[in-house]
Amino acid sequence: MTSTAEINQQKILQAVAAIPKGYVCTYGKVAELAGLPRHARLVGNILKKLPSGSKIPWHRVLNSQGRLSFPEGSEPWQHQKERLELEEVDFLNGKINLKRYLWEP
DNA sequence: GTAATGACCAGGC
């Protein structure tokens, strides 16, 4: 079915997949890069439903505060943090320095 | 059809 989500999902996933290794992006930016301004929320909704094993680097997507969108200390939070650290993204005080790692084309 | 929810954001206090 060619629902809106179907199309937007591809655009958003494509935008997320375009984030280079070692960089991160915010939800708002991802939506904007996908050609869907102000769809930040939709990005979260889609990533949430994303099947595990997907090749989408969802861990490179953060909220505008440079923090992970999960409660600090939770399982998915640790998982995402770990993945980012493997890509040379450093955490300072539990937050990421967006000035340094934010990907802006 | 309406109402509530969400891995959000920016602005105001």
Added chain:
DNA sequence: AGCCTGGCCATTA
């Protein structure tokens, strides 16, 4: 720093 509000849009009940 924090918390609340309005907005945005798709999904879900």
